[in-house]
Amino acid sequence: SITIDDDEMIDRLSRMFVRSGASEECASLVRGAVKDGYRRLMRPSIENEVAAATKEKSDDAAIQMFADNVRQLLMAAPLGRKRVLAIDPGFRTGCKLVVLDEQGNLLQHDVIYPTPPANDFVGAADALCFYVDRYRIDAIAIGNGTAGRETERFIRDVMLPRKVQLFMVNENGASVYSASEVAREEFPNEDVTVRGAVSIGRRLIDPLAELVKIDPKAIGVGQYQHAVNQTKLKDSLDYVVESCVNTVGVNVNTASRQLLSYVSGIGPSLAANIVKYRAENGDFTSRDQLLQVPRMGEKAFQQCAGFLRIPGAPNPLDNTGVHPERYELVEQIAFDAKADVARLARDRNLLHSIELDRYVTKEVGLPTLTDIILELEKPGRDPRETVEETPYDDSVRTIDDLHIGQELTGKVNNITAFGVFVDLGMKENGLIHISQLSERFISSPSEVVSIGQNVRVRVMDIDTSRGRIALTMKGVAQ
Template sequence: MEERIVKIVENQLAELRPKQIHAVLELLGEGDTVPFIARYRKERTGSLDEVQIREIQTSYNKAESLEKRRDDVLKLITEQGKMTPALEKQIKTADKLQTIEDLYLPYKQKRRTKATIAKERGLEPFAFWLMTFPKDGLVEKAKTFIDPEKQVESPEDVLAGAHEILAEAFGNSAGFRDWIRNYTRRNGRFEAKVKPKGKEKDEQGVYQLYYDFDEALTNMVSHRVLAINRGEKEGVLKTQIKVEDGAIMRYLHFRIIGSHEGPAVTYLQAAYEDAYKRFIAPAIEREIRNELSEAANTQAINVFGENLYHLLMQAPIKGKVVLGFDPAYRTGCKLAIMDPNGKFLAKKVIYPHKPASSEKRQAAAGEFKAFLEDYGVEMIAIGNGTASRESEEFVSSVLKTIDRKIYYVIVNEAGASVYSASKAAREAFPELHVEERSAISIGRRLQDPLAELIKIDPKAVGVGQYQHDVPQKELTQQLDTVIETAVNQVGVNLNTASPQLLEHISGLTKTTAQNIVAWRDENGSYEACNQLKKVPRLGPKAYEQSVGFLRIVQGKNALDNTDIHPESYKAAKQLLAKVGLKLDQIGTQQAVTALKQLDLKATAAELGIGVETLQDIVAGLEKPGRDLRDEMPAPLLRSDVLTLEDLKAGMKLQGTVRNVVDFGAFVDIGVKQDGLVHVSKLTKKFIKNASDIVAVGDVVTVWVESVDLNRHRIQLTMLDPNEG
């Protein structure tokens, strides 16, 4: 790691201590993963969390790219023999990539321009002479540059060539571009208009809001930028960034002409006006559009990532026999039953909806009831796709005829069909049809959302905004990071985890994850974590990075079912001995009581470990097998159903947040359509983003504001109307 780059990172992340930044970069350089550093190297980093560690990593990578470009530009200009001490100083002190690119622009190898041709014709000295503001003799001077062999046949040709040279020089000025760019950012407006035949391409009126749109650049929000970009791409809208250019012209006049007078002023003024219109303004419009799009893409990717994290971290329904219900009309509803551990037990197809015959529809209720009773089903997961609400009504009506209480949950089935047709699903259930695999996936999403959703391309889970419009490489990187964070925060059971789940564990790869499962299949369940050392291609570093995030339930060593790293097992046993406990007593009330009485600072010194590590050991001993998801909101259980027609303004309901976007949250309240809580109706205080208040999976109380039966739209509020 280069010290000059580290210095840049330190300046950018001034809220962190240099010692923390150095420690993180050293650990990353040693091959440690972000989850491992955050969990097991707290003493070295000063307890930085994953977000801060990734911020250091990202900042270093960006600074490294900036330094590489700086070195390249210095080298390229030097090779041209055009480097000056002043220019070198400017490039070396530039702290933004854009500034470096602006400084390099005049020296950039480009196609032959009119200015290039004019220089080849020997007109550059005349252009520079104009900049001295001669009092007279312009035409006479121009005549001395006439050269028919070079196609310069008149004074007008000389002046035209000089104009091109000056316009390009003014257009390439880093200082001019920087000032005009900043002025445009502060004062420019974003305009969108419908194209002449645009309405014909927008039959649903999706972009109607932007048919005559005018907004200050400083007020542009990301979801509008993305919507306009899409409308432009689909040929519905045309866009423009407009700015009053009077101040810009006055600035250029002051910088180029100042108080000078004389015949050259007219030509220089024409050159800077042309430079702005032809070179600077279009380039800055492109730059600002790119900036707006990049910021909007980043925001959309972050929203998607945050939503995915909360979706993955939804509380699992543990210890219940679950029926997965994949709704459909013509092909029938596919049912699959899983035991409390997620093992597939039985499948069935019923036909409760039209166009099935009346005989099949009448038989469906009896078949469904018998299926529930035969396997002692305790919970039903209904997919939210086609025929979902009709299936919910059917399920609700059957449950009323059963004496014991069975609840159902509407489960987001986005991506279930993608998974069902995948190689992993075919290998797991080769004898089943795609729809039957889908019913299993829906049921397991209720039992363990993380383990099941991990098998699906995250872009297919439908919890973002404009996810197909943003750069897919950056989106994939963000989603991989989110999955890595979620999986490692929860930890996985070494004896039940799928290869798809294991490959996201710190230090493991697709190959080592498959080898872990293959070893388990050949040798039986893992009894101790150190057996991982026998897995092919899983070396010491991979073992060190991964083992703390893996669990063995009821193994030989009770510590293997905690998030205590094996490197701390000795200290953990010494601690237990100190408080008079045995390994089989961890997790008991007795252990919790004894450990609460410790003097952490004195005990850490006695055991020769850091206080942070001791705190984590204590937490692991107090609650072995702990699952962060147990603290998340539990799924909203239902036993009856509503219709859109049942809804009335002012009605108070509970619902589950299905998606969070910049402008609000979509809430499932048990009818066919999700209702929208606009960002202004989430809370009385001012917030920038809906995600400041709600997250995917949250169970919230809402009131119905309005219902549009024709457009099937529901407006909700989280502000109690009775509070005024």
Template sequence: ALRNFLWENGVVRAKGIEGKEEAGAKFSDYFDYAEPIRQIPSHRALALFRGRKEEFLTISLGLPEEPPPGQMGPCESRIALRFGIAAQGRAADTWLLDVARWCWRVKVSVHLELDLMNRLFEQAEEEAIRVFAGNLRDLLLAAPAGMRPTLALDPGFRTGTKVAVVDATGKLLDTATIYPHEPQRRYEEAINLVAALCQKHNVQLIAIGNGTASRETDRFAADLLARFPALKATKVMVSEAGASVYSASAFASQEFPSIDVSIRGAISIGRRLQDPLAELVKIDPKSIGVGQYQHDVSESKLSRMLDAVVEDCVNGVGVDLNTASVPLLTRVSGLNETLARNIIAWRDAQGAFRNRNQLKEIARLGPKAFEQAAGFLRIRGGDEPLDASSVHPEAYPVVRKIAQSVAKPVAEVIGDSATLRGLNPASFADDRFGLPTVQDILRELDKPGRDPRPEFKTATFKDGVEELKDLQPGMLLEGVVTNVAAFGAFVDIGVHQDGLVHVSALSTKFVKDPREVVKPGQVVKVKVLEVDIKRKRVGLTMRLDDPMDGTAAPRSSGPRPSGPHEASPRPQPQKPGQGRPQQPARAPQSRPEPAGDGVFAAALLKARQNKR
């Protein structure tokens, strides 16, 4: 009963540790903080626990109002009532009441504080893992630019900008290092070299990493396209998240043993523009950086969830059997790293797969693995048209039955919407393939090999806005969502520091979960609300019609968010949440009736009710 009472009415208080205010400035919003424990959102809870772990904060759990000295609080009163302790004029009554107070203060409250703080952390951890998993799914299923020859630029100043050219299948064609920026300023040499590479390999896409010197390199690419209009290429800013992890990985060393580590990063940037899913599966999901406080949660729980998300995305999109890498094949249901390597070895020795049945020739790939994996593996331009779809080989007889019913070859039935929509699915169902399966088959035949990912779009950063000092309140900008947290969304607007759109500024309607409105990789229009250059914070809004005088446009009906504005520009997702803490709810005027047993408890409860 006390545990439930404290969860419903308890208040978490945080204080900054004296003498550590400057070192712990990022936790300054929690130096004098109080909030009801059951109302604390996950990001603030994890920020509090991190602040305590790093010894910048002290955290305690108590009630909104402490009882005056010498009087019993609601928790002590419940203990006394439970054991029939009351001031009845007996010699030991005072001593017994002191025991009840001592019991709460020294024993029960300490135990319950630990218990409820663990409960708060577990809830926050679960929410943080859910947010990370959702963001990872959105990032993996981001729109691919398509299989087109791509030149990738990994920007840099002192060490130069790394250049890599990959063909439409992601195969490395050429590499170089250019020095168009400070301190060397070999601009003309760089622009002529890149132009020659674009012409030589018929480049259609230019991928630019969004790290250091990205805006300068973006201007360089714009100048390149202006000087050489015949190139007909499109430049796109690409997230570098995890590229350095891939560059130094064992797989990258096996894939490009003679290529410098820095060049491998450029290759990764170019490939992830072509197909984000195929490239990002090579990177540990935790290194992609689209979560909140991922370093504070259980690594095993997070890994299990993220691995499941990656596998689900890979299977949902499907894998081209003749171009897939080992990491990508490993994520297919039924396959592991050994089978993936065996598939690649067979492909290297025998050439491209012509049909799915050839998978049965792979060493150690048995009937069960074939049954699980075959439907997710695609063969385009092979002997069997159905191999390019998600229809499982076991269901091919159903498709042939459908083709026979309309007197057309299977190849002509695929994609023939008019014919397929005129069929009755029930007429093709049997004991082995039920109605839902037949309906799925017909949908797949209507749009064979359909990709669930959206259409590719790019953001255009505003010219002249390259650093924080270039931003002014009221500016309308275009940007790309880089991360979504429980309190809002971070948006890259091209100033090397993501701005934050607080959850309350995402829409004129009430938003409970920011992922209902935005997803990583989405192109959005935002307005600058405030810029704090010293703290490197940018506040943004997607409510573009709101005036800049502090008043807000009316929202539609619905509950209002209880959290404050946690304005923070680009802290990495694992940094503490920001914002003014909301004040704790005042204690209720009438306390809940304590639970008790026995004649004394019943009599006391009746007396209190009569008094009221």
């Protein structure tokens, strides 16, 4: 609410408009007009103006926080090219199980019933062992929704035929994807439960490539995203997604149409043309080949080429962030160093012995040359970190297993202006208030933690009836 001292305002306005020396009858008339004008017109106008300015300021802060959260989620560590068994858990309907290859392609799907009411532990364990062995599974991804913890504990008790990593995956938005046009396009013959499980598995393999298919508002992070200015929010999120995609780079031979459409210079129609050309002509073997794609002009190629990667291309520069217009320069540097480009990318000592000042021109400055050398040092390397398992405490299964003073490991799954929500390995999330994040003063939780980070916390308070858990990181060794 906006509180204004009406008497003070009317007095001030009266001093401005009621002239001294005027007759009492005239002064009374003007004073009445001032009072009426203030109450009927001016006060509502002031309230609306202040409310609009405050709303705009609040919107900007909420949008910024939501955009930061989405950026962290999109830049989350990928598992990489591994075979994954993904499970969308459930009680009555069972756990939907899908097998994905290194590219995230669906190989097989099934349903197991290791949870109540069926409790088919033997049948479920046999099916798990069969799929893990037959498809040489490297990791298992379990959705963190209903029956997620129960399914995880069951799998941990199964003696699998090979060493497999186990991950809990945030499934927010998986149902949105499974019912979307994109999912129907990808899997026209599968039902929504299979599509949802595929999304869970692909999020583990590469979160960025999968999450770009979902409206960022449905990802389940942030605060007030449905109450803010939707145009501003969309612009901000589009920028964040495009920025993340371009930072990581895109494998042009495996990227989906949705992922390609976020690359600078490529829109939805050109992305569809690239995918169609790839399907008809096989994998791209060089960046120059992109110019043969319908509607790929010189301008679009100039904008997008540096962000598209071709692993295993004959020219090693096609798998780096070096733009084709600088290939000639790199080849000249390699020639002067008496080596080829492939050796230049392998030999760090040779790279660091190059005198970059020799190659500075009006078109190419020292910062560009430095970037080229850094890119040659790590051709094709993903800038994101590697994914880690979260070591939840096995003794904690429900809120009743907690006690005040207990120390636990959890995973940050949402950041708001007032604090951080932490997944403790059970249905309820714990909250670390912003005042309990650090011994020093902080203005934003993002200064201390990021989404997906594993943290050590201590239980401060438990409200079982309302399902609320208060946590602190103060005095807890990380």
